[in-house]
Each structure stands twice: as structure tokens, then as C-alpha cells.
Amino acid sequence: MLNTQPYNDCWLAFKNGDQEAFNSLFNSFWEPLFQFAYRGLNDIDEAKEAVQELFIYLWTNKENLAIPASVEAYLFTALKNRMLNLISKRKTYQQKLQVVTAARETNEVWEKMNAKDNEKQVRREVEQLPDRMKQVVYLSEYSGLTIPEIAAVTGTSEQTVRNQLSQAMKKLKAQCARLLHLF
Numbered sequence: 001m002l003n004t005q006p007y008n009d010c011w012l013a014f015k016n017g018d019q020e021a022f023n024s025l026f027n028s029f030w031e032p033l034f035q036f037a038y039r040g041l042n043d044i045d046e047a048k049e050a051v052q053e054l055f056i057y058l059w060t061n062k063e064n065l066a067i068p069a070s071v072e073a074y075l076f077t078a079l080k081n082r083m084l085n086l087i088s089k090r091k092t093y094q095q096k097l098q099v100v101t102a103a104r105e106t107n108e109v110w111e112k113m114n115a116k117d118n119e120k121q122v123r124r125e126v127e128q129l130p131d132r133m134k135q136v137v138y139l140s141e142y143s144g145l146t147i148p149e150i151a152a153v154t155g156t157s158e159q160t161v162r163n164q165l166s167q168a169m170k171k172l173k174a175q176c177a178r179l180l181h182l183f
Helices: 005-015 019-041 044-060 071-127 131-142 147-154 158-182
Strands: none
Touching: 005 019, 005 071, 019 044, 019 071, 044 071, 071 131, 071 158, 131 147, 131 158, 147 158
């Protein structure tokens, strides 16, 4: 514990705007306040920030501050309150982070489900195509064959394969557009 009696006079001078008195309080109490904050927060940066914010608050509100019976008790109590606020914010941040993470994961699952539903719907629409078009679409889109390979498999010309694919895609696009308007 520091001998705080000399700091009461320093506090009065500081309240009246004396920069040297403020510097004296800062230099005398920064280290013990930092140690206290570090023990409570277990984070060097947060401890430094808490002490720094306390002194900024003191300087900017010096005219409105009460004259404490003990400067040391006042400073440690004020710091303890700042630490509690930081801990509360940390918990709130962690809770928000958990909600955002859960929402992101839910959204990813939802997107995968929608993609699967869309894929099923497209497959249903492909099933409605005439047999030759259906065969060409399956060979192109699902088997990954090229137009020359599809022509060889089906025994048709490459131009016929192109025409069938083009007509199939137009029909599928029209069906998908119709389905989208239903929603």
C-alpha cells in the first residue's frame, strides 16, 4: 500500500488542472494499478488499456470528480469497475461470436440443403425431356463428356448433339424460371 496522504493534496491540484500533479498521480499509481488489472484480467494489453482509460477518464472529468477520502482506494475501485465492464464486454463479445458462428454454420447448412433441392429439381426437369435430349444432357452435364465423345456414344453428328443440348438448356431454363416465379 502506498502512503496516500501526500496524494490528497496532489488530487486537489490535479482537479484544478495542474498537469504536474496529474503526472505525479500517474507515475505513482500506474504500476500498482497495472499489476492489479493484470491479475484480474490475465491479459497484458487489456490491463494496460484499463489503466490508460482510467487515467484518460480522470483527466477529462477532473472538474467533476469528488475529493476522495483515500486517493488509492478511489483509483483501485474505479479500476475494478472498469475491469468488470471489460469482462462483461468480453463475455458479450464471446456470446455474439458464438451466435454469429452458429448463424454462419446454419446458413451454410441451409445453402447446402437448397443446393441439393435445386439439383433434385433440375434432375426432375431433365427427366421430363425427350429421351434423346435427356441422354445428351446426362452425358454432357453428369458424365462430363465432350460433344465429340457424346456424338460417338450416341451415333449422331456433333451438330445434332449441339442442337439437342441447346434445345434442352432452353427448356430447362424456361422450367427453372417458371419454378422461381412460384416462390
